[in-house]
Amino acid sequence: MAILVVAEHDQVSIKGATRAAVTAAARIGGDVHVLMAGHDCARAAAEAAGVEGVSKVLVADAPIYAHPPAESIADLVVGLAREYSHVLAGATAVGKNFMPRVAALLDVAQISDVTAVLAPDTFARPIYAGNGLATVQALDPIKVVTVRGAAFEGAVDRAKDGSSIAAIEPVPAGRASAGSRFVSQELTQSERPELTASRIIVSGGRGMGSAENFRLLDQLADKLGAAVGASRAAVDAGFAPNDYQVGQTGKIVAPELYIAVGISGAIQHLAGMKDSKLIVAINKDAEAPIFGVADYGLVADLFEAVPELTAAL
Amino acid sequence: MKVLVAVKRVIDYNVKARVKSDGSGIDLAGVKMSMNPFDEIAVEEAVRLKEAGVATEVVAVSIGVAACQETLRTAMALGADRGVLIETAAELEPLHVAKLLRVLVEKEQPQLVFLGKQAIDDDAAQTGQMLAALLRWPQATFASKVSVGGDGVEVTREVDGGLETVALTLPAVVTADLRLNSPRYATLPNIMKAKKKPLETMAADLLGVDLAPRTRQLSVSEPKARAGGIKVPDVATLLSKLKTEAKVI
Numbered sequence: 001m002a003i004l005v006v007a008e009h010d011q012v013s014i015k016g017a018t019r020a021a022v023t024a025a026a027r028i029g030g031d032v033h034v035l036m037a038g039h040d041c042a043r044a045a046a047e048a049a050g051v052e053g054v055s056k057v058l059v060a061d062a063p064i065y066a067h068p069p070a071e072s073i074a075d076l077v078v079g080l081a082r083e084y085s086h087v088l089a090g091a092t093a094v095g096k097n098f099m100p101r102v103a104a105l106l107d108v109a110q111i112s113d114v115t116a117v118l119a120p121d122t123f124a125r126p127i128y129a130g131n132g133l134a135t136v137q138a139l140d141p142i143k144v145v146t147v148r149g150a151a152f153e154g155a156v157d158r159a160k161d162g163s164s165i166a167a168i169e170p171v172p173a174g175r176a177s178a179g180s181r182f183v184s185q186e187l188t189q190s191e192r193p194e195l196t197a198s199r200i201i202v203s204g205g206r207g208m209g210s211a212e213n214f215r216l217l218d219q220l221a222d223k224l225g226a227a228v229g230a231s232r233a234a235v236d237a238g239f240a241p242n243d244y245q246v247g248q249t250g251k252i253v254a255p256e257l258y259i260a261v262g263i264s265g266a267i268q269h270l271a272g273m274k275d276s277k278l279i280v281a282i283n284k285d286a287e288a289p290i291f292g293v294a295d296y297g298l299v300a301d302l303f304e305a306v307p308e309l310t311a312a313l
Numbered sequence: 314m315k316v317l318v319a320v321k322r323v324i325d326y327n328v329k330a331r332v333k334s335d336g337s338g339i340d341l342a343g344v345k346m347s348m349n350p351f352d353e354i355a356v357e358e359a360v361r362l363k364e365a366g367v368a369t370e371v372v373a374v375s376i377g378v379a380a381c382q383e384t385l386r387t388a389m390a391l392g393a394d395r396g397v398l399i400e401t402a403a404e405l406e407p408l409h410v411a412k413l414l415r416v417l418v419e420k421e422q423p424q425l426v427f428l429g430k431q432a433i434d435d436d437a438a439q440t441g442q443m444l445a446a447l448l449r450w451p452q453a454t455f456a457s458k459v460s461v462g463g464d465g466v467e468v469t470r471e472v473d474g475g476l477e478t479v480a481l482t483l484p485a486v487v488t489a490d491l492r493l494n495s496p497r498y499a500t501l502p503n504i505m506k507a508k509k510k511p512l513e514t515m516a517a518d519l520l521g522v523d524l525a526p527r528t529r530q531l532s533v534s535e536p537k538a539r540a541g542g543i544k545v546p547d548v549a550t551l552l553s554k555l556k557t558e559a560k561v562i
Contacts, residue, residue, distance in 0.1 A: 067477075069451070069479060070442065070452060070454070071451055071452070074446065092473050093455060093470075093471065093472040093473045094472070094473070096438050096454070096455075097442065097452075097454050097455070098442070099442075100407065100438070100439035100440075100441075100442035100443045100446070101442045101443070101445065101446040101452070102446075103408065103439070103443065104408060104411060104442070104443035104444075104446035104447050105446050107408075108408075108527065109406055109407075109408055109527035109528045110407070110408075110437070110439050110443075111528065112436070112437045112438060112439060113436065122531065126436065126536065127339070127434065127435050127436055127533070128324065128330035128339055128433070128434055128436070129330070129433060129436065130536055131329060131330040131331070131332070131339070131536070132330060132332045132338075132339050132533045132534070132535070132536070133533065133534050133535070133536050134530055134532070134533045135530070135531040135532045135533075135534070136528050136529070136530055136531065137528060137529040137530075137531055138527070138528050139526065139527055139528060139529060140527050177451065178482070179450065179451030179481055179482045179485065180451040180452070180453075180479055180480070180481050180482075181479065181480045181481075182477070182478075182479055183467065183478040183479060183480050184477070184478045185472070185475065185476065185477040185478070186475050186476045186477075186478075187474045187475035187476075188474055188475045194473075194474065196473070200561070200562070224562060232491070235491070235492075236491070241475075242457065242471050242490070242491065242492050243471065243472075243473065243474055243475055243476075245491075248433065248436065249351075249430075249431070249433075249490075249491060251473075256561050257555070257559075257561040257562065267329055274536075274539055277561075278555075278559050278561055279539075279542070280551065280555070286544075291544070292539075292541060293539045293541075294542050295542035295543070295559070296542055296543060296544075296545050296551055296554055296555070296559075297542060297543070297544045297545065298544070298545050298547070298548065298551050299544060300547075300548070305548050308548045309548050309551070309552065312548060312549070312552050313552075313562070
C-alpha cells in the first residue's frame with residue numbers, strides 16, 4: 001500500500017518539513033503520494049511533483065483551502081486515508097494541529113515527532129524533552145505519523161534530465177467546516193531565513209537583558225545570513241516573540257551552526273537545538289550548562305563579544 | 314457557561330528525567346510530580362473566564378492513578394470549583410485519554426474544554442485535537458489569546474512564523490500555549506479551601522472505553538550525548554576556528 005504525505009505549502013512552494021516527510025516515507029518504503037489542499041496552488045503542486053520519490057500528487061484546489069482550518073483538512077485526509085498504509089506530515093504548527101484529528105477520526109494512534117524510521121511500523125521519537133529516545137511500534141492498520149523536519153534531510157528535486165515527473169491528479173474538495181472560520185493572520189515580517197530552514201541560527205537567552213538588546217543579534221544574524229532564535233526564558237521575559245522560541249515547547253532546529261548567546265542551557269532549550277552540527281556558546285558564566293554541549297565556548301560579556309564578532313565578519 | 318479543564322500529573326518541570334538502566338522507560342520512582350505546566354495555564358484561563366463572569370463553573374478533570382487527586386486539588390486551589398478523577402492504573406495513550414474525556418464531556422455538557430497544548434512527559438501534543446475530533450467540535454490549538462463572546466470564541470493561535478486568529482462556534486476545544494497567561498500561585502487559604510471542594514472519582518473501566526494499547530513502547534534509550542568541545546579565549550580565536558577548523562562561515 002502507498003503512503004500519503006500531506007503537504008504544507010503557501011500555494012507557491014512546499015515547505016521543507018514536507019520534503020523531510022517525503023524522505024521519511026521513502027524510508028518506510030512504498031509508493032509516495034502527496035496530498036495538497038490549497039487554493040490556486042498549481043505552482044506548489046508542480047514543485048511537489050518534481051520531488052524525488054513522489055509518484056503522485058493529489059490536488060484539492062478550492063477556496064476553502066486558502067487558509068484551511070484543521071477541521072477541513074482532517075476531513076479531506078480521512079476521506080482518502082483508508083487507501084494508505086501510512087499518513088505522514090511534518091511536525092510543524094500545521095501538522096501538529098490537524099494530524100491528531102485525522103488519527104482520532106480514523107480511530108488510530110498517532111506517533112508524534114518521529115526522528116527515525118526503524119521499520120515500517122516502528123519509529124524513534126524523543127520523550128521527556130529529549131531526555132529519552134523511545135522506540136515505538138504502531139499496532140493500528142493505518143499509521144499516522146508526524147515527522148520532525150530537523151531529523152531527516154529534505155527530499156531533493158529530481159534530476160532535470162527530462163525524465164517523467166509525478167502525475168498530478170485532482171481530488172474533490174470536501175465541505176467547509178461549519179464550526180471554524182479563519183479570521184486573520186499576522187506573520188512576522190522578516191528578510192531573514194525561516195528558523196527551521198536556516199543554515200545558521202543566532203539565538204539569545206535571558207542574558208540579553210531586554211528586547212532592545214536583541215538588535216545586537218539581528219546585526220550579527222544579518223552579517224551571517226542567519227535566522228534569529230530565542231530561549232523560552234527570553235520569550236517569557238518578553239525579549240523576543242514566541243515564534244522565535246527554540247526548545248521543547250518551541251521549534252526543534254538542527255542547523256549547521258547554532259550560536260547561543262546569553263543562554264544558560266536549560267534542558268528544555270537543549271531539547272530544541274542539541275542536534276545542531278556545530279554549537280557556539282557565548283556566556284559570561286563559565287559554569288553555564290550550555291558549555292557542556294558547545295563545540296566552541298567563549299566565556300565573555302556578550303555585550304562586548306557580539307559587537308566585536310559582528311564587526312570582524 | 315460551564316468550562317471543563319483537563320489536567321495531567323507529570324514529572325515536575327524542574328526535574329531532569331532519567332532513563333531506567335534496563336531501557337524500559339523513564340525512572341519516576343521517588344521523583345517529584347506536578348501539574349503539567351501547560352495545563353496550569355489552561356486552568357488559569359478557565360478561572361479568569363469565571364472571574365470575568367463569562368463562565369459559571371470550572372470543572373477540573375484528571376485521568377490516572379489515585380495520586381492525580383493532588384493535581385486536581387492544585388487545580389481547585391487555583392480556582393476550579395470541583396474535580397473529577399477518572400481512575401485507572403493502565404498506561405494510557407492520547408487516544409484513550411481523549412475517549413475517556415469524551416464520556417465526561419457528554420455527561421457534563423461544558424461549552425468549552427481547555428487543555429494544555431502538550432504534556433511535558435510524552436510530548437505528544439495530541440489529546441485536545443483528538444477530543445475535538447471525537448466530539449466533532451471545532452478546535453483551536455496553541456492558543457495565546459481567547460475571547461468569548463456571543464455564541465462563539467475567537468482564539469489567537471501561535472503558528473510557525475507568527476499568529477493566526479480563528480473564530481469557533483461553541484462548544485469548542487482550546488489548547489493553551491505558553492503566552493496565554495501567567496498562572497497565579499496557589500495561596501495557603503486557597504489550598505485549604507480546595508481541600509473542601511467536591512472531588513468525584515469514577516473508574517475508567519466502567520466508562521465503556523476500549524483501553525487496549527494501540528502502540529507498543531519497545532524501549533527507551535539515553536539520547537546520544539554530545540561530545541564536549543573546547544573553550545576559546547577570545548572572539549578572534551572563535552572566528553578563526555569557525556573559518557578554518559569548522560569551515561561553517
